[in-house]
Amino acid sequence: MRSTFTGLEISKRGLFAQQAALQTTGHNITNANTRGFSRQVVNMEASRPLENLGMQRSTVPGQNGQGVEINSVVRIREQFLDKQFYNENKGLGEWSVRRDTLEKLEAIVNEPSDTGMRQVLDNFWNSWQELSKQPDNLETRAVVKESALAMTDAFNNVAKKLNDLSLDLADNISVKITEVDSTLKQIAALNNEIFRIEGLGNNANDLRDQRDVLVDDLSKVVNVTLQEESNGYTIRMGNVVLVTGDTANAFTNATVQAAYPNDLTSGELFGLTYSQANYVTEYKNQLNSMAATLIDEVNKVHKQGYTLKDPATLGGNFFNPVVDPLNAAATFSVSSAITSDVENIAASMRKDDVTGKVIKGNNELALKMADVKNTKYNFNGSGVQKIILNGGTFDEFLRAVVSELGVKTQEAERQATNQKILADQLESRRQSVSGVSLDEEMANMIKFQHAYNAAARAMTTYDEALDKVINGMGVVGR
Structure with a gap:
């Protein structure tokens, strides 16, 4: 025998799922211009169905669906494009500094x-x-x-x-060294916070975006390679380990002198050191x-x-x-x-x-x-x-x-x-994957809104049916 209240539970799950999708869509829209933000999506899946009741096995065909559940809220990000961007960004940082230095030298020489x-x-x-x-x-x-x-x-x-x-x-070298040291400490702190949150079963999407923005900035200053481990990002500059888990190694002038030019091979810091x-x-x-x-x-x-x-x-x-x-x-x-x-x-x-x-x-x-x-x-x-x-x-x-x-x-x-x-090309490709399209989000909002309204209408229908069962049945002959 089917439960009289199963329909209400199914409708409730639908309401909650569509509401979460609407909230995530709103989150995407409000962060459309936030630097480094990756659009997020709600992954839904059908709830685990129930067998029809019976002494051993029900002879009623099929299973009873139990509605929808939220599996996860994930961000859309392509790490392969990130690594390509880091590789080109370091070259941009290096050559921009070298060009600026040479232009200043031209102004000093002032010839012809x-x-x-x-x-x-x-x-x-x-x-x-x-x-x-x-x-x-x-x-x-x-x-x-x-x-x-x-x-x-x-x-x-x-x-x-x-x-x-x-x-x-x-x-400028001293300023960049201080900047890198501060960035490394922030990345290590985010590694620790992300590890803690995701250890509880949640996805730290926004914190991951913040961490990736820091890595973007870092990749322009020094050449970095990134490997994601269970405890967070491990970041290296050549053979020099900069960050592992929640530990950031001190980045000082001595670090630069020891790393240049074998491990420090590109980026703004390399350009400054090379120019000098x-x-x-x-x-x-x-x-x-x-x-x-x-x-x-x-x-x-x-x-x-x-x-x-x-x-x-x-x-x-x-x-x-x-x-x-x-x-x-x-x-x-x-x-x-x-x-x-x-x-x-x-x-x-x-x-x-x-x-x-x-x-x-x-x-x-x-x-x-x-x-x-x-x-x-x-x-x-x-x-x-x-x-x-x-x-x-x-x-x-x-x-x-x-x-x-x-x-x-x-x-x-x-x-x-x-x-x-x-x-710029790689950033454009990253945005095509991770960026927020307002047109797409508005279409999603309408879709989720209709689904929410439909779930609400279904709940109303079940409510009316229950009202008939509770208040309208068994009154014959009264």
Whole structure:
């Protein structure tokens, strides 16, 4: 015999199931613009049916269905796409940083332009050319001094900006290290909370979304590989374990130094470290090499001539000699003997054999100094390594430096653009799987609403039937 109240129970289960589906749909709609949110669905299944009653086995065919039950509420997420996204996101982070650094270097070098290094060099050589026309003119010598001071100031300024850029990169590295350490701790905490909740049989969908957002952010800063274990995500950077379960290993500057470049191979942190160790250091070397060679060669020529002083006096160092080749540009300066008295600038290479006085109208040294511009030199930089060009003029050397910088910037721009396209494509594919479609959710809402209304109508029908049984039966003959 069937239970009189079975219909009510079936209707109640239908109401509860459709209500849960409606609530989940509302949850999806309200989080349509929440970053990292994965749409959720309610999985329903038919309740376990009951056999018809009988002493041993009922002869009534079929089983009695018991309505619907909620099996689970799950989020729609494709881990394969997540891992692809992490792989491309780290490249985007790295090349974006490298591009930004190279663009800053281009701004510092400021070539080609009318106000860059090449212009002040030309002004210096031209001042010697003018001095050759009036070798005994003090005003022309003053122009030589001022052009030399302008040139050393330009070298000093570029060197300072390169040092500032290096310090900025170091500061950014420290910020990124702190950011990674904080993110790892948050992921470990979420691992623990998710493990606790899911140990009770529930799906921690929203907490999982929060954790995945953190991993998304982390994947742009450092190269990460992810493996989901029973106690949560295990995250590695190369062979370095960053997070396992509820434990986050400390991420410090020492961690980065030990991991670069074998385990730390990509991401913003790699880009910052690489830019500081290679791009900035390399252009410091080029600048220092050029400054050191310029100092040595100008001093060598200047010592061959005579100043305006009587008796005849050979010229001394025009520039202060190089003390530290790795700091030549920053310390590049005109000798105090030149700045204090322009008569100490040598222009003549002859003196009277009888009187021993300098022939002040001679311009051989001024011409020779002007010709330094067109002489090819070996830019060894007094020991500075990784020189871009040997056996060229100063102008050719500067052009080679600027050209190499331009090529590297173009390559970084191309790589950053390509990585952005790839990362955006994968994000679009992830959204097509996990993202919330308002049209789809509204259609689901109507579907669940009708199902809810139908379950409510069924309950009303059963209620009326029970009312007839309870209040309308057995009254005949009263």
